[in-house]
Amino acid sequence: MGSGSGKVLPESSKGFCPLRSVAFFRKDEKFDGFKDKKQTFLWSWRRDQRTSEEVKESVRVEESVKNPNGKFRAKFDPRVTARYDIKALIGRGSFSRVVRVEHRCTRQPFAIKLLEVKGREGHNTCQAELGVLRRVNHANVIHLVEVFETAHRVYLVLELATGGELLERVVARGSFRERDATRALMMVANGLCYLHTLGVIHRDLKPENLLYYHPGQDSRLIITDFGLACWDNQSPAKRSDSSCNETKDWALRTLCGTPEYLAPEMVAGRPYNSAVDLWALGVITYILLSGSLPFDHTSRPRLLRAILRGNYSFHGNPWNSVSTQAKSFIDRLLTFNPEDRMTAEEALRHPWLVSTAACSSNKNLHRSISRNLQQRASRASSRRPGSGSAQSSRLAMRSGTRLGSASRLGLGNKSQCSLKVTT
Structure with a gap:
């Protein structure tokens, strides 16, 4: 239900890259010779001069296209991703994100609610919800499976309701x-x-x-x-x-x-x-x-x-x-x-x-x-x-x-x- 806000740069067409140098020719040098002999070398040299930032950006864009959920996976603690496979974002709020996950061993689906606790308001909201969910156990109330906590985030693993509103x-x-x-x-x-x-x-x-x-x-x-x-x-x-x-x-x-x-x-x-x-x-x-x-x-x-x-x-x-x-x-x-x-x-x-x-x-x-x-x-x-x-x-x-x-x-x-x- 969400997507990255960064712009996706258009892929450069084959054989073209931004100009980084200017070639000067003598009057007696044939331009055709440059195209035949030097063009491939010059363009290859230009591509090799790309900065590390450009390389990282191209890799990021490629990964975002291949894996649209990568942005959300990156926010998850390794302890969570070691146990659950992150599938898709299914909800969002001011202090939270809800994603559909699958247990890596049992393949059972769950929902994980990621709560941000950086600010005072986020902390209060998180503690109130967590305090209630830890106490309740009823067939008609959402069930809390387990909790993962870090300094700035809390991950609530909940049963996944798939029957709709x-x-x-x-x-x-x-x-x-x-x-x-x-x-x-x-x-x-x-x-x-x-x-x-x-x-x-x-x-x-x-x-x-x-x-x-x-x-x-x-x-x-x-x-x-x-x-x-x-x-x-x-x-x-x-x-x-x-x-x-x-x-x-x-x-x-x-x-x-x-x-x-x-x-x-x-x-x-x-x-x-x-x-x-x-x-x-x-x-x-x-x-x-x-x-x-x-x-x-x-x-x-x-x-x-x-x-x-x-x-x-x-x-x-x-x-x-x-x-x-x-x-x-x-x-x-x-x-x-x-x-x-x-x-x-x-x-x-x-x-x-x-x-x-x-x-x-x-x-x-x-x-x-x-x-x-x-x-x-x-x-x-x-x-x-x-x-x-x-x-x-x-x-x-x-x-x-x-x-x-x-x-x-x-x-x-x-x-x-x-x-x-x-x-």
Whole structure:
């Protein structure tokens, strides 16, 4: 997904090289004689005078053409490359790169997330993600295989999910009914219930961070990307040392994540807890059943104001074909007051998830969902000059990027929140 930024010099045509000397001729010397006898020697001499820098550059260009992944391999510690064969770059962020690798002995595929820890922010992001991944062990949460650490980089070897993102699977299906949505949401809720029991808040739950482990219909759905995860102050896992508590208190007042999925308490700058993940689950459920967002504005300030008002509707297609229990599930998650919002455990007990056959509509929602995703993709594409066509599910719900600096967002009130720059 990336390429080198250096220019590739055009290859010199045969028999030609830049002029490095000037030949003078006597009046009686024939020019034809020079071409016949001296030309080959002179050009050969010129080629031999190339500087070592030019030789190195030509070798670099040749290697980059033959091995496009060489640039990424060069960044990896020898301990990593001795055990894993680097295959391809599959993702990138502000502090990280994700590559697909293959174990040299077992030939089993994995993903390696390379985290840069040179700056303070990169170090904090790395330690937060690593701390969470070392604690978790659940079928619906990404599994950490092993870790390699150097002075400036950390390599996280993770299980490789090859089944695609949640919305990609929805679009690829010929049909999509409520019972298909409940199967996916049950797995996400199970993963969240486990994380919240440990005291982990994900803080960036969204469809592209929900991946299927393999392409089969029986694949499990995995929660990934813990770069913004933190520990809940109110959880039993809370530690007793004061320094850790101070760090947690800062983390639970930080505005971070993807704007369309932010809970009202985060936008308002109030202290928050794991309930922010359940709000995001409500947004995901709304998207999964309709192909549209409950809060959707091109202007970020207008988007944040809409979230603070908490107004959304079930108008238009396909909501007239969606069951009352499904809408109730969304309402219980998109509740403005976090104290009244369902927990992950309560979500797992909701009638819509528990009794899908009795409570769910059997109507095919695929056409309406795909149409809404495509329409949003077209609008997003028109706002991005020079962007080409892409899969509707990949583009449609990616208009929001993780939050940057407070000045760029227009949030000047420092008492409200501090923003975290991440992938």
